[in-house]
Amino acid sequence: MHKIIQKLFRMKNLIKDLGVYSHSLTEDGQNIIAYIMGTCTDSTVISWLQGATCQIEFLNVLLFVLENFGSIPEDLTRPDGRHIDIVFVAHGSIVDQFMPAGFLVPTPTIRDTILYSPWNCSIDSSAAFGIAQGNIQVTNREFYNTSNRLYCEPDPLPDHWNCMRESLHNTPGILLSPVTPEDEAWAFFHQFWMDRSMEIEDRIIIPYLVPQNMVNAFRQIPLYMFIFVISFVLMLSGKTATVHLAACLNRREESTLMPDEWRTQYAFTSDGTVMTVNMVTEMNSRLFIALRSLFDSQDRR
Template identity: 35%
Template sequence: MDKHKLELFLALRLVEAFLEAMEKQAEILANRNAACRPESPRSSAERKRLINLAIENCKDETVLQWLRENSESGTFRKLSDMFDFLKSKIDEEEKKNHDDTVDIIFVAHGSIRDSMIPAKCLLPLPTITDLVLYSPWNCATTPDVTYGIATGKMRPQHRVFYRSLPFFFHSRILFDKYQPLNLPDYWNSLKKAEGRKIPNIIVSPLQPNDGVWETFKSLSTKHGPPGRNRIVIPFILPGESESVPFSVVCLALSLVLLSSRFKATVHFNACLSDKSTGRESDRKYLQEQYYCTEDNTVMTCSPDAFDVNWWDYFKSLFS
């Protein structure tokens, strides 16, 4: 890196630190204000009903313990809201010509925190058969990845990694392209993670100016929409930006599926950048669980991922 590039890099690092501090402070204030809002009697009663329903149908002792220990904490404060949001989406999909076994792609903004939970807590009920993470730990993603995951066209060989710096919120300047060493040639299946602990994943809604959903719609027009049995759920709540633990989303979704005809593999599309408030997550442990990239790493999708795969095309004609 020459002197000019180095100076630019250092200047952008200062901008990055400033923007991250602002973003983190805004999130802390938003969540603090939300936590101060009293829970309505209806929401409280519905939350308790849903947790009891989950306990009645849960088959795993680790998840049962997690449900009981957190039943009265703030962890599940948004459970009834997420249940209502996801139920409206699944009710619409049940009217379509899907099989009873489907792939659900949940699209959101995300990050990881230094607190850890058992991976099983993202598979709380048998209605979710597996949960697949695409981004390595401590790695951001670009909007192209959303389309690749939603259609199933993106395979491990299509991953392209860059070092980056943020430009504005949810936008990034991509710098040097590089390939992480010893990256697994498969995605991170939490069913295979079994009893291991993973970072607490936090999600927040997509926003009109972040370009994620607009890019997805543009690529769908150009290359074709996701096929049958693939249900894409963008986390879009007008006027809402409050973050939610992804474990709560998974619990709400598993409960919604309980009263539907579907069983699902869930595909999670979001950044998993490390936004710990205290110490950083245990990078060595995350490397062992799946993979953990260096700071400021972004994963995007190579353009050839969206080329027509004639074998998949012919198979789709007979499915």
């Protein structure tokens, strides 16, 4: 336990000196990367961090997550003990490269990571709102195709959400792209960030939002790297979390895989399918308006 506390203090001191967002790798940033490369046992994370560009992106994402969490406690020997729910909101897509579901629950600080739509399926603002608020129910989900608006439920359709802690199969790689100032939703989410109003009790909503003057420093990044960053911050904060993803999981390009290969892990839908929810709830909030501008546009990325 003493060695663990020492490592946490070391990581905390490195992060404290990290500074601000950057387009280059600073000395403090190099020290953090060296520390992670020397202590991390996940070969996929280490492989991703080999390139200088990825290292810069990692450090910027680390700063981004820290800003959403607030300050790290001074006394790391007394864990906070709270369990929180973290909702990532972003543009999303999937690729053919499969990986163990365990990559999305890498440490005990992440109790679970929950995905909501089947593979190759988008979500609309109603589904995203339900995920963000935490009141989405399996029995409320509905599916339609954007080409004809006809109902098109996947067959078979699991009677549960796609929980990574319980999954025994490999999952497709999930890539998250940031919300940029070019997106209509950026202004809404930026105002939320300025107001510090993205936390609902023990539920924190984190849109992958690019700072206005740092557009080129934030690019597409694998979900597992976000989870990895979150797991470190949670260790420093003494908390545990369940991660929820509010993002589309459709393919950006034609896949060489057959649908049965995708269905092995959960469920797969035909191209152009969207998941929505049929719920009676208040939909006039600023959050719903922001989500509508992000998920209900014609350009589903």
